[in-house]
Amino acid sequence: KRHRFWETQPVGQFKDLGDASLPEGSIEPPSPLSEVKSDPYPLPALYEWTTCDIDDDATAAEIYSLLSNNYVEDDDNMFRFNYSKEFLLWALRPPGYFKSWHIGVRVKSSKKLVGFITGIPARIRASTVVVRMAEVNFLCVHKKLRSKRLAPVLIKEVTRRVHREDTWQAAYTAGVVLPTPISTCQYWHRSLNPKKLIEVGFSRLGARMTMSRTIRLYKLPPSPVIPGFRKMEIRDVPAVTSLLRVYLSKFAVAPDLDEKDVAHWLLPRENVVDSFLVKNPETHEITDFCSFYTLPSLILNNANYTNLKAAYSFYNVATKTPLLQLMNDALIVAKQKDYDVFNALDVMENESFLKELKFGPGDGMLHYYLYNYRLRHALKPSELGLVLL
Numbered sequence: 001k002r003h004r005f006w007e008t009q010p011v012g013q014f015k016d017l018g019d020a021s022l023p024e025g026s027i028e029p030p031s032p033l034s035e036v037k038s039d040p041y042p043l044p045a046l047y048e049w050t051t052c053d054i055d056d057d058a059t060a061a062e063i064y065s066l067l068s069n070n071y072v073e074d075d076d077n078m079f080r081f082n083y084s085k086e087f088l089l090w091a092l093r094p095p096g097y098f099k100s101w102h103i104g105v106r107v108k109s110s111k112k113l114v115g116f117i118t119g120i121p122a123r124i125r126a127s128t129v130v131v132r133m134a135e136v137n138f139l140c141v142h143k144k145l146r147s148k149r150l151a152p153v154l155i156k157e158v159t160r161r162v163h164r165e166d167t168w169q170a171a172y173t174a175g176v177v178l179p180t181p182i183s184t185c186q187y188w189h190r191s192l193n194p195k196k197l198i199e200v201g202f203s204r205l206g207a208r209m210t211m212s213r214t215i216r217l218y219k220l221p222p223s224p225v226i227p228g229f230r231k232m233e234i235r236d237v238p239a240v241t242s243l244l245r246v247y248l249s250k251f252a253v254a255p256d257l258d259e260k261d262v263a264h265w266l267l268p269r270e271n272v273v274d275s276f277l278v279k280n281p282e283t284h285e286i287t288d289f290c291s292f293y294t295l296p297s298l299i300l301n302n303a304n305y306t307n308l309k310a311a312y313s314f315y316n317v318a319t320k321t322p323l324l325q326l327m328n329d330a331l332i333v334a335k336q337k338d339y340d341v342f343n344a345l346d347v348m349e350n351e352s353f354l355k356e357l358k359f360g361p362g363d364g365m366l367h368y369y370l371y372n373y374r375l376r377h378a379l380k381p382s383e384l385g386l387v388l389l
């Protein structure tokens, strides 16, 4: 397949697959900052760049609406991600973030926001090397402006602004195959509200299954069962950071999280991110941790429902409690909070619980990519310790 744009970029190229002589690491060296263009990449005449100040509520609302109407849909165009404004404020303002990496495209005449792309800083370890990267996300072009080759322009502009901050690598995901995935993950869904999921067409009634039998199949206890299972609190940040750092060191690619990162990404925020831990009631040791983020989807044409409330597995560590039991308590809490479905990728050790906890495979794959960084070989999902929003 022709990738006119990606074949011009410093990313693993399909033609290089199997060439073991290519070293792991940066594909192109950094340029001197003086050589990084200080003016924005040219846009087609009708449009202009804008740096989106998400602290401004009106701008945050514009970004919310652009994504809510034009962002990623499932393969059958029945659902569209519907990130909340609060979620976007969380996702785009981690420690050390750059406002200049929140990039919009407006129509010059109307000032309407019609394009968006973001970067956030992240320290990501690839094998043994911790690399300062940008996590690039929320690439969105208004439905009415597709096939005008605006996406490559947005990607070039976020690349330029990231280079301006002396950052030369990036990480991103996509539902499509581009040159060249570092890993290809399968997504899985665990029904929590099967009646609604079947009604809206997310799931289908199993063969030889009745609705009441299906509801019974997915029934969960009314509350968590692990002794010492509770919500994470600010005082837990140091212990959770230690637990996570040790656990994530097992994976070939994973974020290098310090206490500030853990406080931002994992302290509970209502309807944005939930996190729980197991504190041994005798030893007071924190031995396990689980978390999920909240990403609803718009239901695009159903008479009775407009919103699908979905939880997405985030970071989980089990050192004393079996992971299966820890994740079952996560399902129980998600059900308590009225989520319709709990989603997970087969990354880290997730494969060990998916089938047993009655997850079903999704109908698509999520591909992970690194920009300007070559890995000697692609990773199995179980070697990947990175979850993007």
Ligand SMILES: COc1cccc(CC(=N)NC(=O)c2cccnc2OC2CCNCC2)c1
Binding pocket: 072, 073, 074, 075, 079, 080, 081, 173, 175, 187, 188, 295, 297, 308, 312, 343, 344, 345, 362, 364, 366, 388, 389
């Ligand atoms: C149910 O509503 C949907 C609305 C839009 C797309 C999809 C399918 C899909 N593409 N799902 C995922 O990418 C996915 C499935 C499981 C876990 N994480 C995921 O994506 C995350 C991470 C990447 N950025 C989007 C959210 C489903």
